[in-house]
Amino acid sequence: MKTAAELWDVIEEAHDLPYGAAQIALVEQVLRYADGAGDPALAFYTRLFATTAYIYGGESVKAFATFSWCVSDFDRNPQPYHERWTHNLLWLFKTMISALTKFPEIPLARTYAVLDDMERRYRESGHGMQPVYKHRYLVASHIGAAEEAHSWFEKWRAAPRTELSDCEGCDPTTLVWHLNDRGSYDEAVELAAPVLAGRLNCTEQPQSILSELMVSYVQSGRPAEAADAHRRSYLVERGNLADLAGIGDHILFCARTGNEARGLEILQRHIDWLDRAPSPSAGMSFAAAGVALLRRLVALDHGDTLIRRAGREEVTAAALADELAAYATELARRFDARNGTDHQGESIAERMSAVPYAVGLRLSPTARRTPVPEAPKIESRPQTVEIPVEATEAELLDLAESHLDEDDFDSFGAVLEAYASRFPDPVDPRLAGRLWTFRGIQIPGDDHEGTIAAWERAAAAWEEAGEPGKASSLRARIATERARAELGDPDEALATIKADIAHQDDNGTHRDRSSAWLRLSMVYFMRGRLDDANEAGDRADEHAAQCGEPRRLAYHALIRAQNRGAANRLDEAREAARIAWNFYREHGPARSGAEAATVYGQLAEDPAEVVTAMTESLAGGVPGAELVGHALRGRALIALERQDEAIDDLVEAVAICAEQENERSGMFARQDLAQAYRMAGRLVEAAEVAEEALLGLERLGFVERANDARFLLAGVYRDLDDSDRALGLFRELIEALADNPDGRGQIGEEAGDLLYKLDRDAEAALTFQAAAEALREAGDPVGELRVLRRRLMALNYAGQVAEAEEVIPLHASRCAELPAELVEEPAVQWERGVFAFEIGNLLMRRGRWAEAVPHLAGAPERLRSIGADREADRVTGMRAEALLRSGRAVEALALLETLPPEARISEVYDEAREVVDRLNDR
DSSP: OOOHHHHHHHHHHHHTSOSSHHHHHHHHHHHHHHTTTTOHHHHHHHHHHHHHHHHHHTOGGGHHHHHHHHHHHHHHSOOHHHHHTHHHHHHHHHHHHHHHTTOTTSOHHHHHHHHHHHHHHHHHTTOOSHHHHHHHHHHHHHHTOHHHHHHHHHHHHHSOOOTTSOOTTHHHHHHHHHHHHTTOHHHHHHHHHHHHHSOOOSTTTTHHHHHHHHHHHHHTTOHHHHHHHHHHHHHHHTTOGGGHHHHHHHHHHHHHTTOHHHHHHHHHHHGGGGGGOSSHHHHHHHHHHHHHHHHHHHHTTOTTOEEOOTTSOOEEHHHHHHHHHHHHHHHHHHHHHHHTSSHHHHHHHHHHTOOOOSOOOOOSTTSOOSSOOOOOOOOOOOOOOOOOTTOOHHHHHHHHHHHHHTTOHHHHHHHHHHHHHHOOSOSSHHHHHHHHHHHHHHSOTTOHHHHHHHHHHHHHHHHHTTOHHHHHHHHHHHHHHHHHHTOSOHHHHHHHHHHHHHHHHHHOOHHHHHHHHHHHHHHHHHTTOHHHHHHHHHHHHHHHHTTTOHHHHHHHHHHHHHHHHHTTOHHHHHHHHHHHHHHHHHHOOHHHHHHHHHHHHHHOSSHHHHHHHHHHHHHHTOTTOHHHHHHHHHHHHHHTTOHHHHHHHHHHHHHHHHHHTOHHHHHHHHHHHHHHHHHTTOHHHHHHHHHHHHHHHHHHTOHHHHHHHHHHHHHHHHHTTOHHHHHHHHHHHHHHTTTOHHHHHHHHHHHHHHHHHTTOHHHHHHHHHHHHHHHHHTTOHHHHHHHHHHHHHHHHHHTOHHHHHHHHHHHHHHHHTSOHHHHTOHHHHHHHHHHHHHHHHHHHTTTOHHHHHHHHTTHHHHHHHTTOHHHHHHHHHHHHHHHHHTTOHHHHHHHHHTSOGGGSOHHHHHHHHHHHHHHHHO
């Protein structure tokens, strides 16, 4: 059994935990032993603390017993320790009255009895009635006694606030609820503005007032504020079972603002909480909100959507709506039976049948804007194609070929249309071979069978014409098309293409050979044989260079860029892509320029070039390039610190991934989007998206990316002042990086810094110690010195002087071990100089002036050697004060005289001057 002192330590540990199951478990551990520990104060306080833990941890039914015990002990056996916690006990009366109304099995008379007891105690202790009036108003509102509620409301508003009044956020929250209920939305917003401008540290704030303001904002024409209030409030409430009713408000808000998909996500995330609702009232409210959402899904023809529940079969939205409606209605009936009114039944029926507001909002940070921003499309310049009316069949085919050679596909198509209108199918097999070759090119790229059929007719015609080289080329084209469409035997396709190469090498022109080798390169690329693809591509390039055709060279450069890039030969790939891009930008067509831009944008290192390339890619409408275009441009915009623009691109990338069911890329895009939101200062959205990314990356097994997302999320929560979540993520990272001492050290330093800023100095010191050891293991001596300095600082303010003094020789030994090339590094000189300052701070705070003097010697010189004059002046002033306090005033004054007047501590200088003058007078 633990001693009383040990149990007090556990209670202190519980204080540092957020509300929830973990905190309740620690408190209950103390409760099991508190009565036998021989410390009545411990027994009383543990139950007092447990009452709050139960209420805010989602197990409020347990609070009735602990609170009743405290009241009985307070009345039965008055003790000095009761006086210490009288305020806490009186405060909890308000909490318990609210809790009593939420359980229909507790008679209403019991609630009124507690209200009367509360009023008596408040009067006897000299406290005002404002909190009493408020809770009488809330009880009257709960049962639907409108006149009585109005009377108590007026008394509450007229009474002056007291030290037992609800906080500066909670009282206005109730007022906002009251004003919303009466349709006074603008007044509610006006009332809340100064409250939100202040700092709210209450457990229930600011999430509670923001949850009420969602409706105020949307009904008063402030959609952006409504969306922000929803996100900020839900971010806090979604992690705590005690907030189940509030989560229901968010589901209802989604249902009424055109965000049914988001509402369904929230319902799916929390539906299992209904089995352990913190109170029947919370369960009823949550279920009724769920009904409103699910009925919206049914109305939108999504009633067959499946919802998962732990330990049960999946259920359709329509069926779950009926189930939840029955659940909420039955609870409302029980409340009305207890209250003797029909108010709860009417309220719940109204909640379940709530209709959408006359406004649409974008609540999800990954939802597209409406309309989706689009890049300006590059339009083909209309050209008048001159087609001589007297042209022969051969001349028309020559004209078509000339346009094809220039990648002028519009003119190419126009000539073929003219041919079809003027001539029937050609009789001459040479003309037929040419025509059907062109027809195959003209067929849309996804119609592989149509292309193959056209080219088979062309090959047959060339055979008939006695042109084996052209027939061989067409058979190779067909083989390439089959490989692209994954039709037939891939080895057979390769054999056909190689046979054509052999024929063209012996009989064809450089043009024929370059095309033959390029086809082989493409098929090797499709099959992942990258070395073979590059080798074949090089042979193709050699022949293309002999043709003297710049357009052919540009096309080969584009293929080479893809081959080299896939083989991780990135410098060569970039060079080739730029050649192709530059050519097509100048000579067209726009479509080919966009394709080249797409390739170059994936290879470019300069983010400004990536933005330019991907903008051209998106404007060109390259099929299948929308995702990579938006994702890469968004990432490049982040690098350029143009995060607001990046957000639009990355939101679109996430949406495209969802449409394509591309979960992997979707999680990567979410990770980038979270970073963009963070940079833009939109921290709530950053947190939500980063959490989605983290869960997805973990599920997909991307361990390193998941750790990156975890680190990003920890930083976001730290910026949101949600220290508990941030520290939890830092701890997860440290554990995940067990085999990465460098990463473990860096994260440990971050965690230690956060603990230090929270004044949890002893924990910070331990965390810095582990971080320093990790950095030493990682071979980072400068990092180790930095973290040892921070450990000394934390130990100093934790009052752990002996442990702090152990760090001083350790730091000295680490400095002595430094490699020669690091000793004079500015970072090392700075650390040594500032570490001396921290030693001085440790010793001088405890009056150990003479001991501090030798530690400070030489530190200013180190700092001045690297230009850190401000820090050097501070250390000089510290050393002067240590000299003065240890009886060496002359040296102190001489040292202070070396400082510019503005850098001196005036009190120390004046005292030193006075002491020296007295000495001189003697």
